[in-house]
Amino acid sequence: MSLLSVRNLSAFYGDYQALFGIDFTLMQGETVAIIGANAAGKSTFLRAITGLVNTRSDKFNYQGNPLDGSAASKIVEMGIAMVPEGRRLFPSLSVEDNLKIGAYSGRAGKWTLQRVYEMFPKLRERSEVSGTSLSGGEQQMVAIGRALMANPDLLLCDELSLGLAPIIIKDIYDALPAIKAEGVSLLVVEQDINQALAIADRFYCFQEGRITLSGSPEDSSKANIATAYFGRSQ
Amino acid sequence: MNSGSAIDYRVERSTRASRLGGVFGLILLALLIAVPYASDRALMRLLIEMFYFIALAQMWNLLAGYGGLVSIGQQAFLGLGGYSLFVLTTHLGLGAVWSIPVAGFVGAAISLPVAFLVFRLRGHYFAIGTWVIAEIFLLGFAQITALGGGSGMSLPVSVVKSIASTRSGRDTAVYWVALAVVAAVITIVYLLLRSRHGLALTAIRDSERASSSLGVDNFKTKLLVYIFAAFGTAAIGALIFLTKLRISPSAAFDINWTTTVIFIVVIGGIGTIEGPILGTIVFFLLRESLADYGSWYLILLGATAVLVMLRAPQGLWGLIILKYDLHFFPVQQRLHLQTELPKDE
């Protein structure tokens, strides 16, 4: 079943156009990666899905329901949860409160506070502490846990590796297969190409607001990817 | 990629509107100077009130609209200026007209310790802090028996007579002083905004972080604006109480001075020189036409301010700028191209 179905999507920040004619699909159970350099439009695409930027499209559906025009606060009810770029934990909330607020929409499912703690045991020890006083890697775990508490069908991960040391990045990405195994589909936006392609079934490469390459990691050569990532003049 | 031929351009400040406006303004000024000869006392008193509100509004606009310092306590300096006038003329024998700029300097001097206190506060706290300072002035002056305490004092007859010997002479003299004050204020503000400091202010208004990264000393610039606004407000306060001939703490430090000024600036258009003038005209039109309806006029004024802020936060003049790009007091520099730009490939 198709979860995300996008045809000819354009996105705008005021008058400034950030995405041009994006065609994109994501099937249930898939893990799709979006790679690209800084300001390529990757995060903008995620923001378009979560209703935070203005869009125009021929088709922009989630499970058959239209996404454009949806209020951002309705997205999670539809089954989409986001792990935002930079984690964006709530400073006034403890770790446990940050996790609990993820469940605000009241969607039922397998992900409970206990399951999140089982997945990230370190957080149980630090549950009363303010979210922002944790290390970067721990914060990322909280951000993922918070998104999981909404029991999503689709998890959007925006730059999970941002600002983290390689060994921490590996730990974070090692947690993803367990999430996949529970039937959650993943849309992973990443600047770290290796990690992204290692877990993805398919990928898209964005450059300056357009898709320059798409396919599966096995079928695409490194040279093609580099060209698509950096653009023609490299 | 080559740059091709050089592009010819001119940097200009004046617009056609401003050149026309300049001529119109001179004519208006001449007419206003001539008003006393028509000897309509009521008209003169109304114009004087409009002059000092325009001046006050320019000061508040400079502070909040350009300096980003939203103060709801400028009445502290207004009242201070008023009391300075009374002290300077009554106790120190200074001429009434000269007392006005001197009162300005008193305001500027006092603004230094005040700034020391309130500049420690940010945003909302700054606004409330300035209000508290004004309340302290109000309550403090009410304790000074030498100045009449809570009931205030009147300007002694000898001082009043020193302005001019006849009442109509006094009316005319005060009118011309008021006109001179508002003309001076508008000119100084206009020149200031066209200068380097004005550019710094506009940069601060648009983005403090960006302007500071470009070398603008935010703190110093804001402090200078604050002191200058205190100077102006105090001088205007002296003028106001010269026209009223009587002062008391509750009249001098009344927060309504600030509420009225804020309404004028908001409805007229914040961050422009034309805005406060337009706002004052609108305010007085409302006041004069609804004078018989008591508090309804205030209800309408309040509702207008709410609507303007929600629907047109740039104010009436802001709307005019949007629609017609009209500037009578052009402050921005404009680029006029004299060759055509090469087309994008």
Add this chain to the structure above:
Amino acid sequence: MIEWINSIVQGVLTGGLYALFATGLAIIFGVMRLINITHGDLIVLAAFVAMVIIETTGLNPFLSMLAVLPIMFVFGYFLQRGILNFTLGDDLLPPLLVTFGLSIVIQNVLLQIFSADSQRLKVGSIETTSLHLTNNLAVGVFPLIIFVTAVVLIIILQYIFNSTDIGRAFRATSDDPTTAQLMGINNKHIFGLAMGVAMVLVGIAGVFLAIRTNFDPSIGPSRLLYAFEAVIMGGMGSLWGTLAGGIILGVAQNIGAKLDPGWQILAGHIAFLIVLIFRPRGLFPRTFDE
């Protein structure tokens, strides 16, 4: 000596009333960063609403709250969603100016309807009864009730904010409105609820004010100033801080009055300035800005 202690105790109890004025403001300030100039006038509005209800139903002022509080809640919710939500953002001016305008409108509408006459709500002997703590020290029963009410309300609010889903949502929205939406929180609705809660507190404050002192349409702004001083001294985000701020204000005013009756309010303002000189962000600031 005992008179000084008496003054201080009276000051502390007055602090309870100021805290009552201030908690509603603290919530609005804390959740929405909204500077609400109408706050004092809304307290006065609540007092007049209570007066009308009492006159039409004959209920006693305490019982009138059963009607006043729901009315204020609904009013607050629609005020927020209908007008104030549109002023929120980074700029300080729009909420300041819109609430300034509303303040003028409310004061003058009340003036038109009720005139400038001074009013008072009567509850009988409880207004004047004193409780004798020791032979020399007496406190008014009603001020004590007000103080205790303030403390109880703060305890309840702390519980709501810290331990309930809605309280978590308030805190999250206050921290980061955009990310809060990603959790499924409808900001506009949350802000409406926060204002509704604040208006319930304003309703309680209004009724108590109306019993404690004479009121008329013009006394709003000075109540606002006391409320702001209490909130700012306490530090944004801290309800107990607001109580502390109120107490400092009340005690300072009473000590000032003891030195010279004309200095009462002045002493309060000076205490406010002194606190801010040493602690520009208040005594117990909790959040990370300003």
